[in-house]
Amino acid sequence: MHQGITTRAELIDALRVASELEHQLMAQYLFAVYSLKRYTYEGLEPVLLERVRRWSSSITLIARQEMEHLGLAMNLLSAIGGTPSFTRPNMPQKADYYGQSGIRLELTRGDLDTIKRFQRFEAPDELIVGLKPGEAVDQKKALAWCNRGKKSVGSRAEMMSKLESPPRLLKGAPVTSFGWSSVQELYQTIYTGFQTLSDSMGERNLFVGKPSVQIFGGPGGRQPVGSMDDLNQYGVDLIGVTNLASAQQAITMILEQGEGIAAKPSYQPWTHFCLFTGIRADMEEFDRKGLASRPVVSNPMTMLYPDVEQDEVTLLTNPVTLEVAKLFNGSYELMLLMLLYLYSDNVKTQEQVNGMMDGAFFPLMTMFVRPLAEVLTELPAFKDGKGGNAGAGFELNGDVLLVPTIDATWDLFQERINVLSAGFDALLANGDPWIKLPNQKEEGEKKSRIWRRLEYMRSNMKRLAFDWRAHWNIGITTQ
Numbered sequence: 001m002h003q004g005i006t007t008r009a010e011l012i013d014a015l016r017v018a019s020e021l022e023h024q025l026m027a028q029y030l031f032a033v034y035s036l037k038r039y040t041y042e043g044l045e046p047v048l049l050e051r052v053r054r055w056s057s058s059i060t061l062i063a064r065q066e067m068e069h070l071g072l073a074m075n076l077l078s079a080i081g082g083t084p085s086f087t088r089p090n091m092p093q094k095a096d097y098y099g100q101s102g103i104r105l106e107l108t109r110g111d112l113d114t115i116k117r118f119q120r121f122e123a124p125d126e127l128i129v130g131l132k133p134g135e136a137v138d139q140k141k142a143l144a145w146c147n148r149g150k151k152s153v154g155s156r157a158e159m160m161s162k163l164e165s166p167p168r169l170l171k172g173a174p175v176t177s178f179g180w181s182s183v184q185e186l187y188q189t190i191y192t193g194f195q196t197l198s199d200s201m202g203e204r205n206l207f208v209g210k211p212s213v214q215i216f217g218g219p220g221g222r223q224p225v226g227s228m229d230d231l232n233q234y235g236v237d238l239i240g241v242t243n244l245a246s247a248q249q250a251i252t253m254i255l256e257q258g259e260g261i262a263a264k265p266s267y268q269p270w271t272h273f274c275l276f277t278g279i280r281a282d283m284e285e286f287d288r289k290g291l292a293s294r295p296v297v298s299n300p301m302t303m304l305y306p307d308v309e310q311d312e313v314t315l316l317t318n319p320v321t322l323e324v325a326k327l328f329n330g331s332y333e334l335m336l337l338m339l340l341y342l343y344s345d346n347v348k349t350q351e352q353v354n355g356m357m358d359g360a361f362f363p364l365m366t367m368f369v370r371p372l373a374e375v376l377t378e379l380p381a382f383k384d385g386k387g388g389n390a391g392a393g394f395e396l397n398g399d400v401l402l403v404p405t406i407d408a409t410w411d412l413f414q415e416r417i418n419v420l421s422a423g424f425d426a427l428l429a430n431g432d433p434w435i436k437l438p439n440q441k442e443e444g445e446k447k448s449r450i451w452r453r454l455e456y457m458r459s460n461m462k463r464l465a466f467d468w469r470a471h472w473n474i475g476i477t478t479q
Contacts, residue, residue, distance in 0.1 A: 005193030008206070012082040014190050019073035020088045021098070021183065024105055025121060026066035027091070027394040032110035032118070033059040034373045035296040035391060041439040044291065051282060052292045058275045059110070065257050065272070071215055071238045072250045074343050076190075078209040079241035084343040086336040086400040090393075092299045092312045095133060099178030101186075102133050106312065107391060108298045111290040112283045119276040124259040125184050139280060146274035148265070184259050191251045198244045207243055213345050215357075216240030297381045297388040301395055302326055314381065314388075320433045321379040321390045324454070327423050328376060329395045331368040334416050335360055336400045346406050355471070359413075359464075367460045368420075375450055379434070410468075417465045424458035 005011050036056050037044055044052065074084040089097070093105035103121055108114045116136040120128065123137050127145060131137070180186040197206050216238045239250040255261040260271035268274055283292070297314040302325050304310055316322050338360035342353065373392035381390040402409075432451045434440050440448035447455070 004196070005189060006196060006200075008080060008197065008201075011080060011190065011193045011197060012077065014186065014193065015073055015077045015080075015082060016085060017178070018186060018190065019070055019077065019085065021103070021186070022066050022070040022073055023086060023088045024091070024103075026063050026070065028105070028107060029059055029063040029066060029118065030370075030373065031107040031391055031394070032114050032293075033063065034370070035109040035293045035377045037292060037294060038374075039439075042294075048286060048292065051286060055110070055279050055282065055292070058279060062272045062275060068237060069254045069257070072241075072254060075214040075216065075238065075241045076247060076250060078213050078343060079207050079211075079247065081208045084340065086340055088396065090301070090305045090308045090395055092309045093307075094309055097178070100133070100181045101178060101183065102128065102131065102135075103183070104134065106299055107393065109290075109293040109296040109391075111293050112280065112288060115276055115280045115283055119273065119280055121183065122258050122271070122273040122276060123182075124261060124273065125182050128182060137277075139277070139284075142273070142277040143281065145260075146268060146271075146277050148268065184255065184261060187251055187255055191248055194244055194247045194251075203243050207241070207247075210345060211240055211242055213343055214238075214240050215342060294377050295388045296377050296391045299393070300325070300376075300381060300391045301393040302329065303395075305395070305397070316381050316390055317383045318380045318385070318390070319383065320427070321376070321381065323423070323427050324372065324376055324379060325390060325393065327420060327427070328369065328372040328392045330416070330420050330423065331364055331372060332392075332394060333396065333400065334413070334420070335364040335369060336396075337402075337416075338364070338413070340400060340402055341409065344402055346402070346409070352410070359468070363460060363464060368457060371453060371457060375453055378437070378450060380437070414465070414468050417461070417468055421458070421461045421465045424454065424461055428454060428458060 005014060033056050036052050036059075037049070038053065038056065040046075040049065042049075076082075077084050089105070091105045091107050095104055097103075097105055104117060108117075119142065120131070120135075120137050123142070124145065127137050127141055180189060194206075217240075239246060239253065241247050241250055256263040256267065256271070258272045260268050260273055263271060269278075299308075299312055300314045300316050301308075302316055302322055304313060304315065316325055338356050342356050342360065376390045376392050379390045380386075381388050428451065432447050434448040434450040437448065437450070440450060442449060445452070
């Protein structure tokens with residue numbers, strides 16, 4: 001694989017790395033953006049607060065597109081007969097987990113150091129050549145890259161020729177290491193791998209997966225929206241992969257949005273790299289002290305897992321905060337299980353597919369995963385209430401696997417929803433432990449701001465449990 005992809009197995013392995021990587025990046029970006037202050041009572045000057053809100057909007061856009069990239073990697077895997085997976089290691093991981101790519105897997109608050117790290121994740125190859133692991137991109141070069149005029153960028157055809165040229169592969173890399181020096185190089189290897197295998201075995205023999213197990217569509221108009229998967233309401237744009245042209249279109253979309261490779265000059269400022277470059281410039285001018293983000297601890301976890309760098313983990317010890325973190329982890333894992341079911345070849349009706357889409361994207365992401373993660377960044381991490389705030393650890397206790405018994409799948413989803421509903425009941429059963437936290441007492445209200453937000457989530461979870469039982473849990477007819 002490190003010398004170029006020549007077999008289906010190697011292409012599947014590379015796509016699994018890509019899907020894992022997109023999942024990891026998305027989690028890190030979401031952790032950072034959830035740590036940013038967003039309320040007037042948090043002490044920021046109005047002008048800085050407005051800047052922070054713009055930063056949040058940009059990072060949220062990037063995270064949503066990483067979700068698209070993860071979906072595209074799943075479609076690419078399915079198209080060639082691979083098995084989609086949401087499994088990934090917990091964070092933090094050792095600095096060289098992804099070899100020479102400089103991608104550090106850790107959860108840190110949205111300050112200047114974190115933005116510099118994200119900027120390097122998304123940097124085009126020519127700006128990271130010669131950099132040491134962990135070294136930030138040269139900001140002057142980054143700004144010049146993002147402000148290039150149309151003439152200096154070159155034509156669309158010229159940019160595509162760069163993408164289609166053979167990637168610069170690492171020589172002599174151990175088989176057990178991450179064999180690419182950057183995200184760009186990984187995707188260029190995959191891009192040329194699809195071409196190589198299509199030439200050697202023929203498109204029909206390469207693209208053996210069922211299109212019905214993919215999710216595609218969305219507002220971008222790249223493909224007609226499918227009847228089963230209208231993504232417009234979610235702002236997600238996915239390409240169905242059925243042949244070489246659509247596979248390379250999907251990979252090009254990922255590189256356009258991330259590093260800006262093969263992107264039109266007018267789109268350059270909206271690439272992930274240039275958005276992070278702009279946020280870095282803003283932070284260096286207006287927020288060097290890190291006032292924009294809450295004092296969130298790094299790498300918060302509810303327990304120690306065997307796959308992490310344990311000396312870098314921050315164990316949450318506040319008992320109430322722990323319960324909120326467990327609710328987040330349960331909601332996050334349930335969302336992944338539902339998405340994995342959508343990508344599976346299990347027998348399911350059209351009505352069930354539509355219901356699962358609505359359950360996975362909304363309300364689980366919008367009404368539970370995101371708001372629970374935001375609440376955690378305002379809660380004390382430790383029992384004594386000192387030392388910093390908590391955060392969502394995006395913890396996975398092992399592989400994310402489908403339920404093996406198809407007939408029981410929907411009942412087991414119901415069971416998980418019921419457990420989460422009971423968890424909210426237990427959390428709010430013993431008064432309001434947050435009323436004495438700073439800024440939580442609001443005039444005219446008997447309960448804290450946090451209690452009222454969690455009560456709203458509890459009501460929504462109970463409604464989800466009822467709706468699932470009454471409308472979505474309609475049984476599976478095997479054939």
